[in-house]
Amino acid sequence: MVAMLRPAFAMVGSMTLLLGLLVPLAFTGFAQLVLPGPANGSLVEAGGKLVGSRLLGQQFTGMRYFHPRPSVTTEADPDQPGGTRAAPYNGAASAASQAGPTSAALLQGVTARVAEAGPAPVPADAVTASASGLDPHISPANAARQVARVAAARGLPEARVRALLAAHTEGPEWGIFGDPRVNVLELNLAMDALP
Amino acid sequence: MTLIGWAQIALVLAAVVTAAIPLGRYIAAVAAGRVTFLAPLERAIFGLAGVEPARGQGWQGYTLAMLAANAAGFVVLYALLRFQGLLPFNPQGFGGLSPWLAFNTAVSFVTNTNWQAYSGEQAMSYLSQMAGLGVQNFLSAATGIALALAVSRAFAKGGVRDLGNFWADFVRVTLYVLLPLTILVGLAFVAMGMPQTLAAYAEATTLEGATQVIPLGPAALQIAIKHLGTNGGGFFGVNSAHPFEGPSALATALQIWSHQVIPFALALTFGAIVGDIRQGRALLLVMLGYVLVGTLAVYAAEAGGNPLHLALGVDPALGNMEGKEVRFGMALTALFTATTTGASCGAVNAMFDSFTPLGGLVPLFLIQLGEVLPGGTGSGLYGILVFALLAVFVAGLMVGRTPEYLGKKVQAREIKLAMLAVLVLPATILGFAAASLVLPVAVASIPAAGPHGLSEMLYAYTSAAGNNGSAFGGLTADTPWLNTTLGIAMLLGRFAYVVPVMAIAGSLAAKVKAAEGPGTFPTHGPLFAGLLAGVILILGGLQFMPALALGPLAEHFSMLAGKTF
Numbered sequence: 001m002v003a004m005l006r007p008a009f010a011m012v013g014s015m016t017l018l019l020g021l022l023v024p025l026a027f028t029g030f031a032q033l034v035l036p037g038p039a040n041g042s043l044v045e046a047g048g049k050l051v052g053s054r055l056l057g058q059q060f061t062g063m064r065y066f067h068p069r070p071s072v073t074t075e076a077d078p079d080q081p082g083g084t085r086a087a088p089y090n091g092a093a094s095a096a097s098q099a100g101p102t103s104a105a106l107l108q109g110v111t112a113r114v115a116e117a118g119p120a121p122v123p124a125d126a127v128t129a130s131a132s133g134l135d136p137h138i139s140p141a142n143a144a145r146q147v148a149r150v151a152a153a154r155g156l157p158e159a160r161v162r163a164l165l166a167a168h169t170e171g172p173e174w175g176i177f178g179d180p181r182v183n184v185l186e187l188n189l190a191m192d193a194l195p
Numbered sequence: 196m197t198l199i200g201w202a203q204i205a206l207v208l209a210a211v212v213t214a215a216i217p218l219g220r221y222i223a224a225v226a227a228g229r230v231t232f233l234a235p236l237e238r239a240i241f242g243l244a245g246v247e248p249a250r251g252q253g254w255q256g257y258t259l260a261m262l263a264a265n266a267a268g269f270v271v272l273y274a275l276l277r278f279q280g281l282l283p284f285n286p287q288g289f290g291g292l293s294p295w296l297a298f299n300t301a302v303s304f305v306t307n308t309n310w311q312a313y314s315g316e317q318a319m320s321y322l323s324q325m326a327g328l329g330v331q332n333f334l335s336a337a338t339g340i341a342l343a344l345a346v347s348r349a350f351a352k353g354g355v356r357d358l359g360n361f362w363a364d365f366v367r368v369t370l371y372v373l374l375p376l377t378i379l380v381g382l383a384f385v386a387m388g389m390p391q392t393l394a395a396y397a398e399a400t401t402l403e404g405a406t407q408v409i410p411l412g413p414a415a416l417q418i419a420i421k422h423l424g425t426n427g428g429g430f431f432g433v434n435s436a437h438p439f440e441g442p443s444a445l446a447t448a449l450q451i452w453s454h455q456v457i458p459f460a461l462a463l464t465f466g467a468i469v470g471d472i473r474q475g476r477a478l479l480l481v482m483l484g485y486v487l488v489g490t491l492a493v494y495a496a497e498a499g500g501n502p503l504h505l506a507l508g509v510d511p512a513l514g515n516m517e518g519k520e521v522r523f524g525m526a527l528t529a530l531f532t533a534t535t536t537g538a539s540c541g542a543v544n545a546m547f548d549s550f551t552p553l554g555g556l557v558p559l560f561l562i563q564l565g566e567v568l569p570g571g572t573g574s575g576l577y578g579i580l581v582f583a584l585l586a587v588f589v590a591g592l593m594v595g596r597t598p599e600y601l602g603k604k605v606q607a608r609e610i611k612l613a614m615l616a617v618l619v620l621p622a623t624i625l626g627f628a629a630a631s632l633v634l635p636v637a638v639a640s641i642p643a644a645g646p647h648g649l650s651e652m653l654y655a656y657t658s659a660a661g662n663n664g665s666a667f668g669g670l671t672a673d674t675p676w677l678n679t680t681l682g683i684a685m686l687l688g689r690f691a692y693v694v695p696v697m698a699i700a701g702s703l704a705a706k707v708k709a710a711e712g713p714g715t716f717p718t719h720g721p722l723f724a725g726l727l728a729g730v731i732l733i734l735g736g737l738q739f740m741p742a743l744a745l746g747p748l749a750e751h752f753s754m755l756a757g758k759t760f
Contacts, residue, residue, distance in 0.1 A: 101750070
């Protein structure tokens with residue numbers, strides 16, 4: 001075994017140099033050159049300012065905007081050392097509820113959200129937290145239920161908002177992979193861009 | 196469940212099998228030293244290490260070299276994690292990890308488990324990710340494949356002592372199999388939206404005026420090897436559910452393909468090495484059958500939704516969406532779940548902890564069956580070969596003949612060693628889980644009350660000993676007790692398993708290869724495949740039934756009775 005240590009450390013050392021530095025650095029350079037948009041996080045600017053990433057959900061609570069799914073991400077609580085407090089869509093700390101199917105706390109949370117959400121049936125994505133806490137999408141059914149509110153808050157005809165929503169509803173990729181969905185940030189940006 | 200859902204599942208699995216056929220032959224060519232397009236680089240590494248790649252090693256020499264390489268990998272990774280605060284490529288200024296967490300993480304990545312008691316974007320510097328965790332993603336996968344090649348060679352010829360050279364297999368598999376595939380898949384991942392940059396995290400001002408941190412990093416390449424090597428350790432905390440780690444349904448489909456293609460290909464590599472491709476095909480079909488059944492079970496359970504929520508007026512159309520992302524859809528979420536746990540990968544695109552009880556039972560049970568369906572890169576193949584030996588032994592008992600597999604007589608020594616290996620998993624899982632369910636220091640880590648709490652603890656040791664790495668994430672895992680005992684479980688699951696397997700290989704290699712006769716039990720047909728599937732279910736699964744009854748099954752009936760905890 002001792003005689004094997006020299007080859008072992010030489011092997012791990014040379015592989016670390018190759019696979020841990022040379023290859024990733026060269027790959028990063030190449031990706032930055034040919035695919036700078038996605039390689040840098042699919043960032044979205046509006047009016048010259050960075051407003052987010054196309055891929056990351058962000059929190060919306062105003063009546064004028066479509067709302068994303070519930071998010072259970074947290075941040076450090078300044079009033080309580082070592083503790084955390086709710087901070088939905090905190091990009092620095094992706095997290096899920098990790099609540100089990102028979103969790104009383106989860107049932108309580110879903111009950112409260114269903115009560116807020118209006119008439120049944122309520123789309124499941126509107127009352128459940130995503131796996132990442134950063135889900136950028138909602139289901140088309142969830143979005144459709146928000147059209148009246150957004151249209152009223154903006155003083156727009158509902159048909160106009162509905163048309164914009166339809167234009168931002170994405171079907172399955174390659175016509176087969178994944179579910180229909182609406183990117184909330186992109187839809188809200190388009191709402192803001194309406195004259 | 197929908198037709199388009201099943202079409203997605205069929206399409207991804209068809210792409211896996213289609214690619215596995217040529218890839219299996221290619222890996223066999225690499226194993227034979229016939230692939231040489233990076234020969235100068237290969238020679239430089241062999242020269243630096245002072246090894247002679249053409250010199251054969253017996254099972255002890257091969258195993259010792261493997262242990263030495265893994266020990267060195269552990270030391271380097273542990274040091275990197277402890278001292279990352281003093282090292283470059285750390286734009287967020289993360290400090291070193293605690294000794295417990297660094298031990299747990301280093302063991303986790305060296306054993307190809309990738310259990311994570313930390314959250315990537317809140318703890319790891321870019322150097323630790325690239326040069327520490329990323330490198331072990333390659334090397335632990337190469338270790339598994341090398342061991343599988345050595346075990347395969349034991350069946351190829353009769354009366355030989357050497358099983359190949361570990362260093363040669365280790366380097367060639369890395370350079371000719373893992374590296375090219377990783378670069379190709381990594382580029383596709385960047386195009387699909389995964390970041391690949393060394394820049395610090397960005398800060399955006401949201402449309403409503405809040406500040407949002409956007410985590411970044413050299414992610415895409417590491418995510419590619421994380422799947423191809425069935426490692427599964429997420430760059431970001433929530434793994435492939437993170438929008439940067441699983442940006443789309445297409446990306447999740449490619450990830451599934453990536454963590455299935457090498458384990459399936461290796462079954463065919465085995466066929467090529469023993470000179471009878473039908474033998475590999477039989478193993479592949481057993482693996483594929485289990486993947487399909489597992490996917491069906493998860494898909495049905497999750498698409499049905501949580502009855503407690505449906506009773507409140509939640510629309511059942513989307514299924515159980517707690518802990519799931521909208522973009523993947525339930526079909527690909529189910530396929531991802533069954534494949535990542537069947538393949539010892541452990542990456543997740545949804546949170547198992549929030550699955551319905553039966554939906555969560557499937558990933559748990561797939562790991563407990565021994566991580567052979569199709570199992571990790573390499574570990575899946577040598578694992579299923581152990582079950583194959585036990586299957587011919589059972590068949591031999593039934594007809595009163597000395598069992599043979601590929602012309603090699605399977606005798607008492609091999610069966611004892613095989614049972615020793617197969618018992619490592621239940622002993623480790625049930626032993627540690629039982630202790631942790633009564634020790635107050637461990638019980639404090641369980642947040643969930645009722646049977647779900649038991650499932651969380653059982654899942655943790657199952658995942659660690661099976662070298663899977665997925666979790667019921669509610670468990671507070673970053674404690675000295677769990678970091679240490681889970682680390683030990685990972686080491687046992689990897690090394691206490693593989694040493695007896697290599698001893699079997701050594702013993703079989705030395706035996707003469709008997710010619711096929713009229714009394715030979717064919718090991719490429721449906722009868723053998725069915726027998727093998729049954730042996731996996733009974734020997735791998737049965738001892739876990741009491742534990743599963745106390746956890747997921749008890750929770751299922753509580754849920755149907757409307758009881759919460």
